[in-house]
Amino acid sequence: MLSLSPALDRLAAMASASHARACALLLLLSLAAFLPGFHTLQPLDRDEPRFAQASKQMLETRDFVDIRFQDEARHKKPVGIYWLQSATVSAGEALGVPAARTQIWLYRIPSLIGAVATVLLSYWALLAFVGPRLALLGAALMAGTVLLGVEARIAKTDAMLAACAVATMGALARTWLDWTRSLAFVPSSRNWLVFWAATALGLLLKGPIVPMVWGLAILVLSIRERGFRWLKPLRFGPGLLLCLVVVLPWFVAIALKTGGSFFAESVGQDMLGKVAEGQEKHWGPPGLYLLIFFGTYWPAAAFAAMAIPFAWVRRREPQVLFLLAWIIPSWIVFEAVPTKLPHYVLPLYPAVTALLLLALVNGGIDRFRRGAVATALLVVLLPLALIGVIIGANWSLDGTLPYTALPFLALTLLVAISVVAAFRRSDFEGALWRCVLASLLLGIGVYGFAIESLRSLKLSPRLAEAARSVGCADPAVMTVGYREPSLVFLTGTNLAMGIDGAAAATFLNQPGCRIAFVETRYAAGFQTATAQSGLTPRLITTIRGFNLNGGRRLEMAVYARP
Incomplete structure (x- = not known):
């Protein structure tokens, strides 16, 4: 059994001695948690390559107002993430990164920055509730959280959005706790600026989500106080003006460019559609x-x-009340909306962490409570189940095992078992630090090695590589039977989508360097059409894989015009 308590205790004491040390350790922990697999993980269909492709098209067209995926208007979210992704890819091009516009990791950098910022801002927010040592522990737990680790590696809005939400709620917490005389220090005079700057960025990223989270919390707390006077330090007048200055120029520009259709689609179809029914399965x-x-x-x-x-018993205390106001109203909204995506509740997880720490410091975690040890065993069961899924997927899809990942996965289980052992001897802080270590090991095993070994899931990268092997500088490409956005991102904006094998044959019969990807179901129609036209296409290779979105195996033949 691992014995890490003295080492962990010394590390926590050393790092929490100053805020600079704490932030330095959290930065290192965040990078250790988020970087494995960051560069090697293929574009994850469907949302990630849709965001990345739209950002790529902004660079291709130099139109940084409208948002498009191929010829289709992508009027779902505001422009913030596309600007950030375009900026990082432009920086990559300036630094000489080869084929920068098809390097998905460059588009993920804003998500990585957002995830790291979420961890650091969680530390700042938690300082309103607990001391530096426990705030450090809580932020480290956020770095180890599965959901944040996933969002750090996906080129879309949610990691950056979580950072904005934590910033606003950290500022709001200081305002509330100072009003209720529960804050041991006076908030900075720039607290209001943090609140409104994060709100403005959140509006440009995902519209009303950040204001919804803090707005519902404010409503609950103001009902308790029977008024809104406690909000005066947040300076709503200048703050709203700041938001308008930041967000209004693009909103006006997109309204003029699209004739108002952006708002009709983003609000009327996307947002209200998610409220009315579950969108996109x-x-x-x-x-x-x-x-x-x-x-x-x-x-x-x-x-x-x-x-x-503990939270129920102490629910009327200012600190616990604030955290419940942060969590419960927004959680109810997310549960009530038919469209369910795991990342929706991510902005609420720092408040869950704060409640956990308050329970820890106030004796609210009881090792002798009925079922407590059995509950702690969940720390072991999840990685155990995940390891089983990974081994099964590797064997069934590729006929192999993730040998390089197995040592890290075994160490994860060993550390998870030590978490339960530490909990049983009432070493709660030690158990939580061991949780962080278990998460780091799991991330290395899963993202660094196990997923990389699943070759069958890399259909789009393998097809794009096959297209490049033909030797044409800029080939025209069509796909039939496989239409994932990742293929558009990797092969080019002008990728044509054929409806059947005859369409692929007609496409190859036109002049120029041409390549067609034909799925097995359409092979007979393709062969018949090529025979009738007298065309003899060159078979480059046949690629077999598994499409997660369709949930089925695929076999794609890659043909080139002779």
């Missing part, structure tokens, strides 16, 4: 987020569940 029943919480908030989820009795 993402429907889920109320309570789904509670069910998956033990996976998305792993490894600390089991201990957060143990803090619920």
